[in-house]
Amino acid sequence: MKTVGLTYDLKTDYAFKKDDPPDANAEFDHPSTIDVIDSAIQSCGFKVKRIGNVSNLLEHIDHLDVDIVFNISEGIGGRNRESQVPVLLEMAGIPFVGADALTQGLTLDKIIAKKIFIAEGIPTPRFFEARNSAELINTNHFKFPLIVKPRFEGSSKGLSENSRVENKEQLLKQVEFLINTYKQPALIEEFILGEEFTVAIVGNDPPEVLPIVQIKIDGDLKLNEKFYTFARISSDRLEYVCPAPVASDLQETISALALKTYQAVECRDFGRIDFRVDNKQRPYVLEINPLPSLSTEDVFMMIAKVIGISYPEMIGRILNSAFKRYHLTQ
Ligand SMILES: Nc1ncnc2c1ncn2[C@@H]1O[C@H](COP(=O)(O)OP(=O)(O)O)[C@@H](O)[C@H]1O
Ligand SMILES: [Mg+2]
Structure with a gap:
């Protein structure tokens, strides 16, 4: 054994x-x-x-x-x-x-990941970086609202209602707070009003894109200015809806982009890609997680139920992908 x-x-x-x-x-x-x-x-x-x-x-x-x-x-x-x-x-x-060291590093750093998305033609919100508030002088070519995120955190760390900023004064304040509290540069993106999705992928050669999941906040699928804050993760105001109730052409676009993102960063065995889709149905990749949560309350396990497999079967699929990759036999 x-x-x-x-x-x-x-x-x-x-x-x-x-x-x-x-x-x-x-x-x-x-x-x-x-x-x-x-x-x-x-x-x-x-x-x-x-x-x-x-x-x-x-x-x-x-x-x-x-x-x-x-x-x-x-x-x-x-x-x-x-x-x-x-x-x-x-x-x-x-x-x-799971993914190797290179993929883990370049995806945790959201700015490096976005540079790869851009090079591969994967749409991602326009952004800039601020290492201190003095760097915020020339932001006129960006349209508010913006969102201020830590450059290398996950799990909505550093995200609160103050992260979406509507003007320069709020931007300055939030960037200072973030840099001082999280001791890292701020990533500032155009805030995508609209809807939010997340897509799980399992396996290699070829990876399997699982049914897409939509995020519902306070009962709404049209999130517009709402987003996933740290406080919301543990509240019942956030729900996952799977399969996502959206037109099949949008589903196909999102699934294809998820696969392209997984392959662009050479993710392995499993991963999850987060999207916003604006009110003109244009999708944007926010990030890819090569270490997505496998908690029984999280997205992966909700998808397992939807596709009719158990939690152990989902873990088994992930494990088997690695076994195959290494030519190991059980
Ligand atoms: N550009 C953006 N426009 C709108 N909402 C965003 C944007 N970037 C992040 N968010 C919101 O913040 C959440 C967390 O951002 P994300 O980039 O996925 O980081 P992480 O999940 O690693 O904390 C997203 O799920 C989304 O709700
Ligand atoms: Mg995320």
Whole structure:
């Protein structure tokens, strides 16, 4: 029987530092998510060895005794944090599930990712970067509203109702807040009024695009100025609707763009792409997540239900994609 190692970060293990914002551990997983992934892997016929975070991995890397690692670790810090586990596993020659270090790094940094989207002809909102507020002098060629996001965070970290700005004064204030609180440059994008979608993909050669999911906030699908803030994630004001109730030509456009994005950044085994679509039905890719949440409350598991498979079967598909890629047999 093959053994699957599990690398992850737990919300409960995070030690808050003095200057940390309240959402500092937002990307980490609940212990219950690790439990369900663990039992899902077991029910696929494997032994599971829990490794834990990158420090534990580093300590035990020479005697791991696993055939492959299922990695959902977010890493310690900085824009390369999600690359830390993959690069160690690569060094040690241990196969692992999911995108490699390069893809994790370039997608966590939303500006680098957007540069790749642009080079590949993938539509993404117009943007600029501010490393300090002095850089905001010449913004006249951008149309308000704008949205101010941290350059390399996920899980809506740093996003609140103040993130959408309507004028220069609000922009300046939010950029200063963000840079001081999150200790990184601000990414400023044109705010796309309209609707929001997210698309999950599983596998390689060819990857399978799953039915698209639409985001509903406060009961509305036409979100316009509404968006996904950190506070909304844990509230019941946000719902996922799958399959998305949109015309089939828009579904096809979004699915094709999701696949193109997955391939552009060389994502592997699984991933999720976030979209806004404006009121003229023009889609924009916001970002791609090579480490999307596998929590039972999240998008992947909702899709599993829609396509008629169980949670363990969804985990099994992801795992099998990696097995095939490495020519491993079960
Ligand atoms: N340009 C934009 N226009 C409108 N809403 C946006 C834009 N960028 C981000 N958002 C909103 O903020 C949310 C989080 O942004 P995203 O870029 O996906 O970062 P992350 O999910 O990593 O925090 C999106 O799901 C969306 O609701
Ligand atoms: Mg997102």
